[in-house]
Amino acid sequence: MITSSSNVDFVPKGMALASAGEITAVIGPNFSGRSRFMKSMAGLEHHHGDGRTIRDELAVYIRPDVDLSISGLRPSVRDEVSYHLGGNPHRESIFKLLRSAGLENRLDQNPTTLSGGEQAALVLIIKLALNPGLLAVDCALEQLHPELKDRLLTEVKRCDLIRTTFLLADNRLPESRVPIETALELPDSTITNPENQHDRSPPFGHLDSSVVLPLRTEPTAIELDDLSFSYARSKPVLKNLNLQLTPGKIHMIRGRNGAGKSTLAKLLCGVLRCKSGAIKSNDRKLVPYSAPGRLVAYHFQFPDSQFVARTVGEDVASGPAARGLLGVALSSRVDAVLAAFGLETLKESEIFELPYVIRKRVAIAAIVATGAKWMIFDEPTLGQDEGSCSFLAAVFSQLTSLGVGVIVISHSRLFADSLNGERHYLEDGAFKEPWSEGRL
Amino acid sequence: MLNPSPICRGLATLLALVGTFLAKDALLVASVYCAVLVPLLVSLRLLRTHAKFVLAGVLPLAIGLLILWGVVIGAAPGLPHGSAPIEGVKHAILMSLRLAMIAGLFQLCLLSLPFGELMSVLANWGIRGDGQILVAGSLTVWPELQLRAGQIVTARYARGLVKNRSLLTTIRQLPFLLRPLLTWVLHTGILRAELWHQQNLIERAREATPPKNGTIFGNAFFLGIAASWMTVNVIRFLR
Structure with a gap:
């Protein structure tokens, strides 16, 4: 003892x-x-x-x-x-x-x-x-x-x-x-x-409408049409996936470790290239690989893999800046997002000096700030306590109310239950229906 | 069969390095490089690593040296500027060949061993504790840089910070890569060094792969080649 x-x-x-x-x-x-x-x-x-x-x-x-x-x-x-x-x-x-x-x-x-x-x-x-x-x-x-x-x-x-x-x-x-x-x-x-x-825990702010950018164009539905993928010299990770992803909804994806959840996310946002099958919208073929991250922005499971700047403010600003937001509009948007996530006092802080819990929060805020039509959050609640999880559920819900499509990958059943949306279970590279606790 | 003992490995490398530093004949260096070093690198499956290093590190330097000695100075060292561009070119070629040879020798000496055995060899040479962590750190810098560079580029793609995948756009990403790359590599370098130290990983790696004594044939082979190479170059140098 x-x-x-x-x-x-x-x-x-x-x-x-x-x-x-x-x-x-x-x-x-x-x-x-x-x-x-x-x-x-x-x-x-x-x-x-x-x-x-x-x-x-x-x-x-x-x-x-x-x-x-x-x-x-x-x-x-x-x-x-x-x-x-x-x-x-x-x-x-x-x-x-x-x-x-x-x-x-x-x-x-x-x-x-x-x-x-x-x-x-x-x-x-x-x-x-x-x-x-x-x-x-x-x-x-x-x-x-x-x-x-x-x-x-x-x-x-x-x-x-x-x-x-x-x-x-x-x-x-x-x-x-x-x-x-x-x-x-x-x-x-x-x-x-x-x-x-x-x-000390920075308190979360309020989620007002300025936190989420209203979409400039109509929401876009995404359809997976017989999508398969394998990494070089290895067996297929995803096999003939067919799925309709409706915008303005939360889509929860669960599955065992190594089932291909993150690979699917990387295909959707264009980090990886589709080798077989297609990603479509209204029967029109999309090629996310040629314009990565534009339609679908992706929050990584390990937040440190996502940061591209030195300070919190610079990192959150990089997404909207790349989408053409400049000057006062950019800074007010960054300030609004930072305030909502309780990060305003950390704007000038070096990211890698912050604790993991806060780094994860910064990484999520940076994706929300992009204003992309679709956002994927890979294990957004890692290291987050109950209060943070409730806040994130509210953020995702607000995103969908403005027409943004949200895909959440998580092993947490309780968090999944707190979200109102469609559920998909990935097993051995294919979607299994229906989502059931018995399976999990 | 060709495995030398740690002492012979170190001594042979040292002799070969001295020989290379003293070499004055580019043709001789090139011959030994092609006839001895490259086959050894092939047999130890290190040719790919070596080729990558030569292409990424030595070749750009060689081009720079050729321009410097062949065009800008236009002469070999000790001659008046512009008096003998061909000699300048020959000097640049010799320098470049020496660099490739030295890189190959280090790779042959250090990278041909499993990590644990390498640490045993270093311990045998009297390099222990922080010295070993320094060597281990230097071996992990390149893979860490590659990994992180890949992550930063991927992150830029995933967040929509790169408009498209054209070559020009990809080249434009370079300035954005450098700062986070440097920050990250320093950050992880410190964390990993702490990890190795706290969990005694270097010592454990040594325990996992006990040192081999080497064979008489291996010792004689490597020492013989290295000593011959050095002797030839010492004689030619003193002439």
Whole structure:
């Protein structure tokens, strides 16, 4: 049993965490100090910077932006696993976990080419291969399909060779069946640092009509006509998709990790080129690849992949500026969007100095500011608490009321339930009807 | 079979580098480059990496050197300006060949090993701790740059910041690429170095791939070639 008094002075002394092999859920809204608490327990803040604070054993912190927890030393999943294993004798257990996560066929792939959820599963497993005394997972597993998350964590706990104590922060715990031993609720803002301006939650503003640009032309329907896609030298990711996407509605897309959701989004916005089938509008063939992002703007799952400028204001302005908005019109639009998302005080802030939760908010605001006819939001609620999720649901609803087509990709069933729209379930590269909880 | 021990690997590289620095005959450098270095790079599956480096790094430099020594200065070093453009061109070719050769030697020495084994070799040479992190960092800079450059371009496309995909429009994206690229690479460089240090990843990689002792034949082969190359060039240099 580990108690917080042994190493973290700002958490009430004697606060008990779970024992080895058990999971402690760290519960609290954004900016309650969850991340700081977890980093501290992993020895990354205040105390010893070497990460050896728990029973003098290694403690590891997994960030919400999991791609930065991959070593980057050599380009294959197999090497990544092997470099984390080192001389660890539990090789077989680790490879068993890889099989549970469905990563056994990805061993020769570069980890950066895996989908977001697959990267999250990989990072969890490779950090377990380090055989740490404590593993603090900060919202990283929100990217996993709930079924996979439950299965993976149950497997981890079953594996008696692993004697790690888990700290798990996850806003989607209420919708999963992860076996939790202890819940540690952090009272609001007890652990924030008053000297750090980025340690407080900027309140959301009001959503007035100036936040969403009215469409300059008629809304455009999108039709997928027998759309298929495969990456070079690999099996098809999407197979003969047929779907009618009506503007002015929210379209929820769910599916297992690696099912092709993000690939579909990249085809729609024109980042990838359609190889077979077509994207149409009113029986007219559209070629998003030749004018990417113009009809459909895409918010990436990892917000850091999306930023193109140094400061918050510059990044939010870049979308509307590219669409011809200039001068006062541009600055008033940027100010309105920033105010609505509670970001006005951060306009001149460097994006990469902001916490993950805020970076995600900036990335969404930047897409809303574009005023595109269609907007795709890939896992918009990652790391976001209940209040933020409600705000996002309101934003999406307002977008649709002005004729914008909104596509939301998310593993969160609760968030999906809060949205009023059409639901599509992607499985093995094809849409399955109907969306059913039994399937999920 | 041709695997040299860490000490022989280092020594052979050092001798070959000295030989290349002293080489004065472009034809000889070109011959050794084609007859010895390229087949070795092919056998170790490094030719593609080397070719990319030569095309992206050495070739532009070579063109610059040709213009500088052949046209602007118009002479080899030590001769009056404009007196011997052909000598200037020969000098530029020699410099470029040396650069390609040095790059190939480094790639042969460092990139022919799995990462963990490379770290063992470095440890054997006395490079440990921060020195190893520095080498690991330098090896990851290029893939990281490629990844991030791809992400920034993709993000610009996905957000509708690029009007179309014409060549001119693509070239125009370059200025927009540089600043976020630099910020990101510095940001991730620091984070990754912290990650390796905190989780002891370099040490673990070494444990995962224990060093090989090398064979007598491998040691003799590489040392022999490198020593011969250096000897020939020392003699020609001193003549």
